[in-house]
Amino acid sequence: MSQPSSAISPTRAADFAEWYQQVVRAAELAEPSDVRGCMVIKPWGYGLWENIQHTLDGMFKATGHKNAYFPLFIPLSYLAKEAQHVEGFAKECAIVTHHRLEAGPDGALRPAPSSQLAEPLVIRPTSETIIGATYAKWVQSYRDLPILINQWANVVRWEMRPRLFLRTAEFLWQEGHTAHETEAEALEETEKMLGVYETFAREHLALPVYTGEKSAGERFPGAVQTLCIEAMVQDRKAVQAGTSHFLGQNFAKASDIKFLSRTNTQEFAWTTSWGVSTRLIGTLLMAHGDDDGAVLPPRVATSHVVILPVVPKEETRAAVLDAAYALAAKLRETRYHGDPLRVEVDARDVNGGAKNWEWIKKGAPLRVEIGPRDLEKGTVAIARRDRANKEKTFPANAEFVESVGAILDDIQATLLARATAHRDEHTVRIDTKEAFYAFFTAKNPDKPEVHGGFALAHWNGSPEVETQIKEDLKVTIRCIPTPGQIPGAEEPGRCVITGEPSTRRVLFAKSY
Amino acid sequence: MSQPSSAISPTRAADFAEWYQQVVRAAELAEPSDVRGCMVIKPWGYGLWENIQHTLDGMFKATGHKNAYFPLFIPLSYLAKEAQHVEGFAKECAIVTHHRLEAGPDGALRPAPSSQLAEPLVIRPTSETIIGATYAKWVQSYRDLPILINQWANVVRWEMRPRLFLRTAEFLWQEGHTAHETEAEALEETEKMLGVYETFAREHLALPVYTGEKSAGERFPGAVQTLCIEAMVQDRKAVQAGTSHFLGQNFAKASDIKFLSRTNTQEFAWTTSWGVSTRLIGTLLMAHGDDDGAVLPPRVATSHVVILPVVPKEETRAAVLDAAYALAAKLRETRYHGDPLRVEVDARDVNGGAKNWEWIKKGAPLRVEIGPRDLEKGTVAIARRDRANKEKTFPANAEFVESVGAILDDIQATLLARATAHRDEHTVRIDTKEAFYAFFTAKNPDKPEVHGGFALAHWNGSPEVETQIKEDLKVTIRCIPTPGQIPGAEEPGRCVITGEPSTRRVLFAKSY
Missing domain, CATH: 3.30.930.10 (Bira Bifunctional Protein; Domain 2)
Incomplete structure (x- = not known):
């Protein structure tokens, strides 16, 4: 396997x-x-x-x-x-x-x-x-x-x-x-x-x-x-x-x-x-989310930072745990957008690799490892959930406390930018019935692959056309977009299904 | 009438x-x-x-x-x-x-x-x-x-x-x-x-x-x-x-x-x-609560301070309202036990006296009147819900903002002191069945007056006695008080009903 x-x-x-x-x-x-x-x-x-x-x-x-x-x-x-x-x-x-x-x-x-x-x-x-x-x-x-x-x-x-x-x-x-x-x-x-x-x-x-x-x-x-x-x-x-x-x-x-x-x-x-x-x-x-699990936007994340003490040897356990809790206390004193930073210390007696994967799957925005060598150097190892799992940075402890808000804001901005790019890429103007049906038809109807998106199309305003599209494709009008929001959406055209006049485009999609 | x-x-x-x-x-x-x-x-x-x-x-x-x-x-x-x-x-x-x-x-x-x-x-x-x-x-x-x-x-x-x-x-x-x-x-x-x-x-x-x-x-x-x-x-x-x-x-x-x-x-x-x-x-x-309505403890009060603009003449309305909102904004900037002060401005077009009574009945801890003459003098008129309704003080505006937390804490302390005195006064040691029954029996059984209280009495520990008291008087054992809480409650004695030995007193009362 x-x-x-x-x-x-x-x-x-x-x-x-x-x-x-x-x-x-x-x-x-x-x-x-x-x-x-x-x-x-x-x-x-x-x-x-x-x-x-x-x-x-x-x-x-x-x-x-x-x-x-x-x-x-x-x-x-x-x-x-x-x-x-x-x-x-x-x-x-x-x-x-x-x-x-x-x-x-x-x-x-x-x-x-x-x-x-x-x-x-x-x-x-x-x-x-x-x-x-x-x-x-x-x-x-x-x-x-x-x-x-x-x-x-x-x-x-x-x-x-x-x-x-x-x-x-x-x-x-x-x-x-x-x-x-x-x-x-x-x-x-x-x-x-x-x-x-x-x-x-x-x-x-x-x-x-x-x-x-x-x-x-x-x-x-x-x-x-x-x-x-x-x-x-x-x-x-x-x-x-x-x-x-x-x-x-x-x-x-x-x-x-x-x-x-x-x-x-x-x-x-x-x-x-x-x-x-x-x-x-x-x-x-x-x-x-990604193929490793949840990815939580920092502004709403259950915890912002998870601290994972690394304890390779019994004799350094106490010092590492002390440092982890001290770091947590420092972080909790800082405020993120007006509220105290939400910090968790995972001191469970569980294998370190397994523990790290748990927090990746849970989508905690920042994972912080702290071990005996970090204590010596006064550093911590930081992994961001919006980056590759193995990508780490090693700032000085105080520097991390200083910059934690900026890092979280950067993660937040990255998630919004990604989601916006994804949405924009898959918001498509469609002007023919053929293209419209092709857009919303899966190649494998038995187990539909990811397909389609948001179709900006002209519509004659009739419930009959709406019903037909719903029955044929399970596609509905999601909204008549707020004027000015999508450039050109308010230009007149012809209904993608009937060819009748339409005053503006509306947004079609499959939905949950 | x-x-x-x-x-x-x-x-x-x-x-x-x-x-x-x-x-x-x-x-x-x-x-x-x-x-x-x-x-x-x-x-x-x-x-x-x-x-x-x-x-x-x-x-x-x-x-x-x-x-x-x-x-x-x-x-x-x-x-x-x-x-x-x-x-x-x-x-x-x-x-x-x-x-x-x-x-x-x-x-x-x-x-x-x-x-x-x-x-x-x-x-x-x-x-x-x-x-x-x-x-x-x-x-x-x-x-x-x-x-x-x-x-x-x-x-x-x-x-x-x-x-x-x-x-x-x-x-x-x-x-x-x-x-x-x-x-x-x-x-x-x-x-x-x-x-x-x-x-x-x-x-x-x-x-x-x-x-x-x-x-x-x-x-x-x-x-x-x-x-x-x-x-x-x-x-x-x-x-x-x-x-x-x-x-x-x-x-x-x-x-x-x-x-x-x-x-x-x-x-x-x-x-x-x-x-x-x-x-x-x-x-x-x-x-x-008192005979004028609710009295809310400041720490949990829905609003701490209610500002009542006094507008005797139309020409001063704007200035008074401006001052009221400015005071509210100042107060909201101060924190009370870690949270922003909760302030309400009641600018409704309602008779001033009626409005004042509404807030008395609602139990707002502090009522603040602000009118044209206050503007001239830079003062406000403060009424505390724990004091007589007509009792007012007239601090300078800034002084009030400075002291509002202390006043609220004083109201909170007054309410606790009153409730404690009331409880202590009506927590009574009772040692005879006669006195016990008298304590819990209203003079007017058709429309019982306020009577009774908490009876600290000895009990033989039997459910039968408990049931009898409940049936006769609608009185129940509220609790076996935590040891050390009420001086002497743990001294042995004799059951108030049966005269049998008892290791300690328990708390009887009528209840909601």
Whole structure:
């Protein structure tokens, strides 16, 4: 048996989907649970979510939002109120029908028949309806507006084909829900939060995303307008990484969020909602990982630096460990973008080579080896996760502490540059139906290789063409890109499928 | 009708239970939702939880714990494994039986019969069983131990008589779950986390709590030992504010958490769990509130300082608002115990007196008025929530910014001193059955007045006596106080009920 050339098997090129599962497992980020479709998020994965949460929460608060918490359960009748909403996606969900366990005739535990609820409760797949009912109570006059609230919560959508972080029955997210006096203000809010997501994705996740508006067919059920950020991952598929919805007065009408206006009339509020989820973790793994495992962008990495004491002989163990902990303490005193540097010392009694590979697979941005010879010379051995595994530098200890922030920023910039180059290379203008179909057709349909990308193509605006493309190729319109974002996208042309006139190009891709 | 003398009606003395409900409502902390037993936590209430979370999370991490996330759903069979556990409390819970909605014959939405789950899922009332099943997979050898993990989560226990923050169907909490190689290590962990809770309650919530061990009858179902912190609130009842359980090998045996020991034998791990919840918010409100509403301890207050611009004339409005925002910016630059000061400017176009009362009721530690005359003199008007409402001081603007941390610390110390004096005054040694029954018997049984307190009394150790006291008086043993905590409590004596010998006094009280 030949030595594998990389830590993760298969490689990205050989089988991207399987590579992804292996990365999640090898990096100890999450694992499937015994509850179908639900995952256990392990500390190394949850740390990513904590960092994402911490930063986004600060950005939400800086834009005037506050956090609150709304019930997990939604009465069935609430969902019935917003018919379009339920038609759209809320049907596959967890339904609570009983509230007590008892021993049945066979002695086994069962839901007590006497505890059946008069009205079943649905576990929130999203909270529009229950928050709408609450806002209806809070809003009386224009003086009560705007309401600018966010919630960090777990939600459930009963997924039949779960995939860790990307699609699970239960997942973690944030959902902002705002209510406004005017349409213009709500539209401004919708765009502002899309901007927050775009900035966060670029600066913290090192993900260059396209922003734009969803076509009517891809819109959030019940929304007037859905804006989104779309990321490209390494198999050239799109991931919808965040959405911001302008809900018009639809939910306000369904929930009766009315207010006495400045002109003394009763008006319905204008509402928005916006969210990102643990899916961001799946996205960044697929965007930055390599054939050796996860590669975490420093700004969100669970730990920035992992210190690996090298202990060849028992007599130097104490001195090496002391030096490792002293270095960790020094590093933790330094701040990286405002927060203390996150440092781990791996002093486990495990073979050094195996330990090093573990941290490569986990994607720690910087690995620092420190051994007896380093103590003598006052140096450390540094390996960056964005470089070849064996490439090391040997700065003086103090010099490393001094420069650690700059090194991390450089890694962050490298990841963003790589992802941007990859995205740009695979964002292609396509002008014929033939080329369009060729672009999205795998050479080996039984086991599709990495192919395709983002196609910028003209479209006649009809749902029929959208449906046909989806059926033929499993390709959807990811967004109608924000004007000015992609040079020339707003020039008129002819629909790539029908040849009919089109005012602008839109972005097509296969997606997760 | 005479003018009420305080903002909250009824007063604490008149009807403590109703006073509490009114405080929660008037302070805009939370409200009941349309879902029976579930609450909506409003921003002013959720801010308290965020601050509690932030501080406790730091304390957990400083003691070596990491966060993770486990599924919301627990398969019914998991609960069946730990029979004592289910016997104890897990019966009243939300049970998911279906996973899809459909339109029924009458057109109304209903759980689709075809989507019935083969095995019902229970919403976690606590996660011991599902985490146990996960740890069983993670632990192979003693090298995998200890596992030191915490989870921030929502849990559900179907409460029939909900009370906001104290007892709701869904509530927020943290649950630490650890697994260890030895009994001694697990016991040490159990005590360590109790210590974290005691410190947090005292230093941050200004709650002096008694620590101790629960009697067998009051223990967490399935635990070998339950340690707790017990707070006294102003109606002299106890609140169990946090618990730390030594689970022995019970859950390890039920979940099969086994490991290869250092001596090459298969052994069961020793586990612990520990938690506090949004109940802490109810506890601090009942401990510190007064007849004008909530009084928030500065260390956890949603906002530390509220600035109220005073705008008697339109021509000075701009200057006053500018000064208010400038002061807020200055204050936010200062740090209070390591975090930026939390400052709010209430510039709403609302009557000044009404606005002032709102913030009194909300319990903001410091209210700062700033008006045209203050601008001229370079001063501000400061009112402390721990002092009389009309008592104000008029420091120079810069002097206030300089001293704000010291003032907040002084308020914090005052609240702790008051709560300690109240607790000590109402912690009473009782040596006769007559006195014991008199202490816990209200003069007006139809509408019990504030009475009783914590009785330090001898007990023969029998469950029968415990049950009799509970049935007669609704009084329970809150804890067997940690030795050394209450002078003389460990001296032997005679059971207050039976006259039989007793080795030490225990703490009895009515409780929430």
